[in-house]
Amino acid sequence: METRHLPIASRIIPLALPKGTEKLCELCQNRAYLQCAQCRVTFYCDATHQFADWVGIHEKICPLLVPIRTETLESFSKEGRIEKDIKKRELIAIARSIAEGKLTEGKHEEALPAGQTCLHFCMDVFGPCSIQLVPAYLLLAEGYMGLGNISSAAELLSQAELSVSKNPDCGHDLHHRLHRSLGRLQSIMGDLEGALFNYANDIYHAAEVYGLDSTVCSNGYFLLANIFAKQGKTQIVRSMYNEVAQTWNSHLTKLIEPFLENPTASLEPTFDKAKQVEVDKILHTILDFERHQSRKEHALMALASLCLSMLWFMGGDRVKARDFGRSALQSSQMSPNQELSTAVQKLLDLVETRPQTSEAKRSK
Known part of the structure; x- marks a missing residue:
């Protein structure tokens, strides 16, 4: 059995913070009262959210956050900003990989902190309106669908769909993943015809990237078949x-x-x-x-x-x-x-x- 080290927390001392500074929870963005005792640069509203983040992703990235979230004289130089940007991009890739793995294993709740970390750093690096945010929206939507939170999933997919519609040249791979997520949402909501439409588009775009004989397209056919099974x-x-x-x-x-x-x-x-x-x-x-x-x-x-x-x-x-x-x-x-x-x-x-x-x- 896998041994999991539990997170250690320490309370935030308000007087130790610069005047006018308030720390926010990593997961819910409400006022934070605890901080990770290891990295000391990540904050939480309570122990429940700290544990959720620890299990979801923080245990794996705790030391990586220190150089990103610690301000030094060097970090304000051009070289320091470039180095920090590289570290943030590396963290985006790590968070995305962790979220994808947990979703595949059916650990939807654990996938959410990794998805939120991915989205947070994508916004930081690429801006709040960038097409680069779409993969993070899709990961979070998949997590919420797995938990039965359809309204949150639908909202995230609407944001992803809007971003893609504004960037028609964003590429077949992103279209394929968007249509696959939309197909899943419509399947859950009982819109079987809408699901068939999106899965068919998913396969088309996936074939353009990976080839019609690829396992990626094969998985699209599998999802399409599941809808036809519901139709008898x-x-x-x-x-x-x-x-x-x-x-x-x-x-x-x-x-x-x-x-x-x-x-x-x-x-x-x-x-x-x-x-x-x-x-x-x-x-x-x-x-x-x-x-x-x-x-x-x-x-x-x-x-x-x-x-x-x-x-x-x-x-x-x-x-x-x-x-x-x-x-x-x-x-x-x-x-x-x-x-x-x-x-x-x-x-x-x-x-x-x-x-x-x-x-x-x-x-x-």
Whole structure:
């Protein structure tokens, strides 16, 4: 189990502050009464907000804030301002990465402090009306949607949509992410036609950046299929889920091929934890959908199970890789696609030659 160090706080002494100075809470911008005892440059209204920020991001960036928020004679020079600007941009990238990881893992509440940090420094570096703020708006909107706070999510997405509309040349990648978030919002609100429209636009823009056969587009197809599932359009859902599974099969097979040629090759981490969780969820959704159908597509079940087996093989979990591989073999034997059975058997043979990694054992 991961050991987490608890934050240490100290009370702000008003007399120690310059006259007319008032410190504000990092999370809610209300008057602060506590400060982080480690960096001493971050302030909170109460212990609850300090703990939330610590868990969300502050534990990872505490020492990085000191040179950014500490004013010295050097910091007012041209070189000092440039150096501080570089540090702020680095912090934006760190905060964005942390927020994205927590959202993928379903830790929506923990993602909010990282998203707010990202937005705060984006405003500081780029200005309050910059298109550079849109990624932070989207991260925060995703967090609020996960918590069921639809009004806050809708407000943030409106700000993002307005910024993008004022900058039509902002690029396909930003359009793709905006449409994906709008699609999620409309799906939650029950506007299925609006969700279909935005997911279709999401796929179009993603294809322009990453290619139609990319896993990014594949995930767009997955979200689109989920809307058709709500509409009861089973054949369309199956077609799209099959496209998703084929894309991940192609991607994972390329990662597995070196081990088929050399079974003793060193296994290096390919997916971070957040990405592995995301892919696992997608493939399990496809399997669960098919298992609940009266007439099952065994080829699709075999393909999804094969992908899960490869995913966990790359994650170093031989037990899960073997179990999903056996499920894939069972389903493939009920399918006319014999090439699939051959691919599954090769993977199972490979799995049996590999030891369980220590990291996979600890995760159980």
